[in-house]
Amino acid sequence: MHRWLSTVMFVLCNPLQHRAALRLLDALSRSQWLSRAELDSLQAFRLDRLLDHSRRTVPYYRQALERAVAPGIGTCRERLARLPILRKEDVRANSVALQSSDLRGGRLHLSRTGGSTGEPLTVANGTAGLIAATAAVLRGKEWAGVRLGDRGVAIKAHGEISIAGRLRAGLVNIHPFKSCLSREHLLRTVIPALSASPPRYLTGYPTSLLCLANLMEERELHIPVIFTTGEMLYAHQREILERKFAGRVFDYYGSNEVSALAFECEYGCRHITDEQVVLEVVDDADQPLWDVSGRILVTDFRNMAMPFIRYELGDRGVLSRAPCQCGRHLLVLKELEGRSQDAIRGPNGVALSGVFFAGRFRNLERIRAYQVVQQSETVVELRYVSARPDAQTEVNEIVAVIREHLGAAVRIEERCFDTLPLTRTGKTRHVIGLGTLDPGKFTAKAPELKLH
Template sequence: MIDWAYQNVIIRGFESGLKRRKTFPYWRELESSQWRSRRDIESLQVRRLRVLLNYCNTYCRWYRDRWAQHGIDVHGISSLADLRAFPITTRAMMRDNAADIRSSQNGIGFVSKATGGSSGAPLRFLIERDANDRRVAAAFRGYGWAGASPGTRQSHLWGVNLNPMSMRRRMKEHFYARLLYRRDLLNSFQMSDSNAGGYVERLNRFRPKVLVAYANPLFVLARAIDERGISVHRPESIIVGSEKLYEHQRALIERVFGSPVYETYGSREFTLIAAECDHHQGLHVTSENMIVEVVDDQGNAVAPGEEGQILVTDLYNTAMPFVRYAIGDRAVAAAGDCSCGRGLPLLEKIVGRQMDVLRLPDGRNLPGAFFPHLIKDISSVRQFQAVQTQPDRIQLKLVVDESWNADDGAELRRRIINTIGESSQLEIRRVDRIDLTAAGKLRVVVAYPDHRTVRQPRIAG
């Protein structure tokens, strides 16, 4: 009853009444549209895509000129497959041409945001206000699949604002998070083995219905709870996002907390892109708001079950449109539909960042998942980071405990060399700590910068 009152009276009154946002009506639409057939949803996407592309051709000079150079007929869109003729847009392109990508139409209300800059250069961008309402509605729906509808009691082990704040700003954030949305914010930036007990005490006091967390800090917390035999509150569900979740992490987290884990995938540019439902057969894409493609380096669609890079086209943001935007992540598209009955397509799994793929001197690509898979069985390693410092050099930084010994190091070296071969030099280095990104995330793999480029598809004409 309390959850219902917060959602339908307090939060609805704040969003729809005080702020005059359309979040709740859009949420209601999404709750209905998710049960439409795949064909119906694709038809909706095509209709909206036509509107978006015509808009860009009229009001966004950079898109208009670029598409004209490639001889593209913006008015000839009749299917989602036609979008593949359009060139890929990279983050660098968005950053370097922001003024010409931004809509020239007068009177557009927008909010300004920026990415965290984990790739080395943050992107500042605009979101049309109505499109932002749709994004928040999509997050309401996706988190709702895990029982985390707005107003439910939630603990968030997440990144916090590190900038100096005025008293008014602190009061505003406290009102919004704790009093309005009933969220207890736990600073993931400070999470470590040594202070895990304090985080557990906080969870046990607040007793959240849902725990929302970055994957790596939550894994560190679960490991500490498991090793020390600490008693911890069991939420009804756990939502993990913002970082790649590996299967060994999911298994430990579910066992320690006794709660099902729901993986989500999102970004600052698009908010919630995809999320798991309670059938856990993949991540449902927010297809009413966007088109998500999984493609090879030339921009061609890969077959279901094959890995590729992710391109996103936002169907509603007209303030600064994203069309075939290479978000920098890799995924595998699912072959079938979820047994839940939703018509939303699935991503089988999120593989990781595009920049996490190490290109070896012999021409092979080493996926970033190689290192977590290899190191998970060495209990003395508490944290690690693999950095390709040169095309032929890999430095593996390790934070280890007192049980680490020479045999562990020798065995780890042997396994890595067996895979990467003799073309790369390997340095294993023990460190006291590994720095997080500006957004508070742990980069477990860092590729050599020259290998982070996105190849453009060849366009006739």
Template sequence: MKNSFSKAVFSFKTKFVNRKLEDLHRETAANLQDDNLSDLNLKKRQTLVSHAIKNSAFYKNKYQEIGITKGGVLSEDDFLKLKPLTRTELRENFDSIRTDDVSKSIHRKASTSGSTGFPVSVLHDCRHPETPIRWRILDWWGVEPWENQAFIYRYKRPFFKRLRNSLLWWPTQRIFLAAADLNTKKLDKFIHDFNKIKPTLLQGYVDVVFEFALYLLDNDIKIHPPKMVWVTSAPLFEEQRELMEKAFGAPVCDQYGNTEILLIAAECPQQNGLHIMQDTVHIEFVDKDNRPVPPNITGKILLTDLTNFAFPLIRYEIGDEGKYLDYRCKCGRPLRLMENVRGRQTVNIKTPSGLLIRGAHLMAMFDGHMKVFKEIQLRQEADFSVCIDYVPRMSNQDAKDAAEKMAELLKKRSRFEIKVGYRQIERIERTTTKTPLIVSHLE
């Protein structure tokens, strides 16, 4: 009965109070019925580029020398001529990238945490919120937006923001666990509230959701199983997924997104890769010359936000690597698949000779050793040496043995150019809300 009431209130709000959101929801649903998403995607890129050249001083200047005029791009080949937008350009040209035809009321500023390098800021276009895409993904997993939900993040929301959120979503209940300084009292209260409202969704950063899962497993605590667990903001080890699914009694959905472009791709229940949201974002996998690589070949990721006309991001070189998959998902959805992204690539382990050991390679090397840790982080110092900081889960000896094996694997991978040690600590130190796998102090 309560769920029916929540649904009725939600439907009223979206149809009469926030009609624009309802219209966008219908539009995104209709997009998946389009016979050719690739054509729709290209049309949106053509419109975006034309708008950027006309209204953004940065893009007008950037594309002038290659002869792209206000008419924009006409074909895929034209689009490939556009020079990628680098993170340095984004950081140094914030004011000139944003368009001159938008007011402050239709955009909001967002900044990266700086966990993988220097922070950057963008403007999100409020005319095109990510909510309809979020609802799309939830629908894949059988979660309705009016059902109760639970969230775990590092930060604590201000009181008035929490109050506003409660009023906005009433009568749907949403609970939040601020994991910045977790303790038993906080965890037990969250568990009590969780079992009381029985949320169908649990969402949060990978590392803190994993920490919560370990608390449940290590203390033999059962919770009401949600329909899905949605993890974000960090690479997901398969061993972490396995333990989380055991703790929560629910499948774990991995996604790819970032501060700059929130929802890029996500898993469906088939878990055969990530479905790319082709109607709202264009993703490319390219070689060192920024030319497309074939499916199943790893390349640099370039991102184009098809919905942000306030602050265009066109062929944005975010610093990640990934690849298209050469098959379609059994679920039948028309969206292309990409491989799960194994970590931000702007921070790597480096050797004196210039060899780079990327986060994706480290995840592959360390696969099979993660179950014994609560937290882990690699810290590279100015002399190129690396220390593996770890927090053991249960057995100190098992964690020490695993860390020793991981150190040896990293030494071999670095061709023995760097010293690799390890140490047990009580908790990973954080300077941001995220926990990067690699922290580098190299200049």
């Protein structure tokens, strides 16, 4: 599609927001080349503005920030380190008190999300916040070489697609398909459509795209760019997707509460959207960490309707100041290790994470899918879907590994399923730790994660 026509179609899709998003994209295209000192000053300025707004107009922060230090003392990160952490339970208990009385001329957009543990949260955002996140997504797509109007196919993780939604997506040349986990649907609808007109890019949760990839021959299709989001992407999954589609994977990190957090550049570094958010990594004593793994906290400068300041997303990762070959000074989220809660633990103190299982059992053939769920201190349930009649051999392997690490005091219960339960937002979790909600218990619909 011609560039100017693509721009017109994009604006037509949502005239109020998309025109502003394009203006902001121009600004982001320039600010990505700022020096680190300039980015630090920009963050300090935006933090002042957010704190001032929150103190004045948000009942929750009027109290929470009462004892906080005065603005302007120390760097942005030093000042943030003295502020309280906002946890999911705080958001759940204060969803109204966290909303601002000043919407700055915009509208309040409410959404209900699964949250990282699957327990629902109500999140509000303002029009300006949504516009800024859209601009960040557009810049992330440009880093992958995808421009407005390029043909894309989005594999939705769950739910039906409305006619209006299909029309809107059509205006920007995105073709959505509903939930991809059904083999029949993939073989009869999705694969023929992709073969008839291969897109420039494909988006979806890693699990959905892997289901699709596993039904296709190697290089049957050439899709230059594959955007993955919504779930932890493991190295071996990236390798399979790149091989099958003969393209390159770009992983996008965001959450329903704070979206558009980080995008991979052309050199494969996951850069944080530093102009719009501050991402901190802290240890168990809430002290800042660099180059080692810790809990991720985010402060969102965009959402003035429901400010998230030092919000603990529930993920773990590694933050780095190391320069990237691309020349951008936006910080890099070097590793992303998935949900803090996605680990099972034995009475001997040993913990096994989703990353451990994904690495250790990357070549299973007799089992199509599995999920390890900790039911109590000493009971672990291994759920699996058989791919072949001799699946028990691989089930025994997983059981042996869990027992070897967590000790003989742990009882392991095996359960065979036809399909594994997904979270409310259609995600798959390989490991579910104690104290987190089991996705199998959720049936309600949640808003779809957007990547356009």
